[in-house]
Structure formats: structure tokens, C-alpha cells
Amino acid sequence: MEQQPNHSRRIARVGLIAALYAAMTILTLTLLQGLAWGPVQLRVSEALCVLALFTPAAIPGLLVGCLIANLIGLSITGSGLLGLLDVVFGSLATLLGALWMWRFRRRRLLAMLGPVLSNALIVAAYLPIILAAFGFYTIPFTDIDLVGYYPAMYLFGFISIAIGEALVIYGLGWPLAKLFEFSGLAARLSDTDKLDGD
Numbered sequence: 001m002e003q004q005p006n007h008s009r010r011i012a013r014v015g016l017i018a019a020l021y022a023a024m025t026i027l028t029l030t031l032l033q034g035l036a037w038g039p040v041q042l043r044v045s046e047a048l049c050v051l052a053l054f055t056p057a058a059i060p061g062l063l064v065g066c067l068i069a070n071l072i073g074l075s076i077t078g079s080g081l082l083g084l085l086d087v088v089f090g091s092l093a094t095l096l097g098a099l100w101m102w103r104f105r106r107r108r109l110l111a112m113l114g115p116v117l118s119n120a121l122i123v124a125a126y127l128p129i130i131l132a133a134f135g136f137y138t139i140p141f142t143d144i145d146l147v148g149y150y151p152a153m154y155l156f157g158f159i160s161i162a163i164g165e166a167l168v169i170y171g172l173g174w175p176l177a178k179l180f181e182f183s184g185l186a187a188r189l190s191d192t193d194k195l196d197g198d
Helices: 003-036 044-053 058-077 080-103 108-133 150-183 185-189
Strands: none
Touching: 003 044, 003 058, 044 058, 044 080, 044 108, 044 150, 058 080, 080 108, 108 150, 150 185
16 A cells, blocks of 8 residues: 555656646747757756656656647747657657666766757757758858758757757756755655666
8 A cells, every 4th residue: 555655656746847847948938939949959947857866757757848848839839740850859858868867866977968968969960950941041140051961950959959958957957956955855856666776
């Protein structure tokens, strides 16, 4: 009978994390316009990835939150079928980043590199396709035209997304993780039934 409260608590954590991630992403899209989805991204909600340092419930929570946010973003931006690339692969990037963070949680700096790399590698791969469809052929803040130069667009996307994600993860996520530890929330988030059995 002890299993039921733990299971219910985990589901509640997943739902709470998903709701926070989705709400923060939509808020970022609303307030910062394209900075939550564009070629230069500062998705503030990605700071919540640090929750995967403390609980495996963050992994499905972040995935569901990202799926919800990307589906809502699809309707807000009107990106049509191309936006499904972001729903599928953007959410996959968040999932892989959260898995990495949980796996390397005892080595914080390395753990926090997971979301940076997964987003930079994956999002930069499909972003040129979406941007080309919407007529974004020049690198923002420059006059460099990249029409037909997928490798250059990928490289620019990789660099800009990595920088933006690093700013969010290390600049916001790191202090958030410290705050969770200082306040005792980290200990409360820690699950007794760890995924890897330790």
C-alpha cells in the first residue's frame, strides 16, 4: 500500500514540472517574441532542466512540458506542418538533455552541458529548414545571406543555440539549482526509488 502515495507524488511532480515548463515557454514567446523559437534562442524555461539533477520525475515532466509548449507555439506562430519538426525534434532535444543531466547529476558542470549540446546539435539541424520556409535567409544582425548553404546555416544555428542555451542553463539554471539546495527543496524532490537503483 506504500507504493500508491509515492506513485501519485511522482505523477504530480511530472505534471507540475510540465506545467511550469510550458507556461514559462509561452510567457517567453509572448514577452520576448522570437527569442523562444528563433535562430537566436533564449528559452528561459530550459533553466528548469536543472530539476533533473534532483529527481527523475523531471525527465518526463520536461518532455511533456516541451511538447505542450511546442504544440501551443505551433498554433501561435502559424508555422504549419514545418512546426511539427520543432514539436518532435525540439522535444527530443529537451528529453535527451534531461536524461544526460540525470545521468551525470553528481558532476554538475558536465550534467548541465547535456541540454546545451542536445539543443545545439538537434535544433540547429532542422531550424534552417523552418527558417528557409519563412524567408529567413540572412543571419540575424548581419547582411550575410545563407540561401542554399545548409552547412553554414547549421553552424550558425549550432553556435547561436549553444550560446543561448548555455546562458539559460548556467546563468539561470545554476543559481536555481543552488536555491533549491539552500531552501531544502532539492532534498524534498529527491525520490526514494531512483531510476538507476542507487
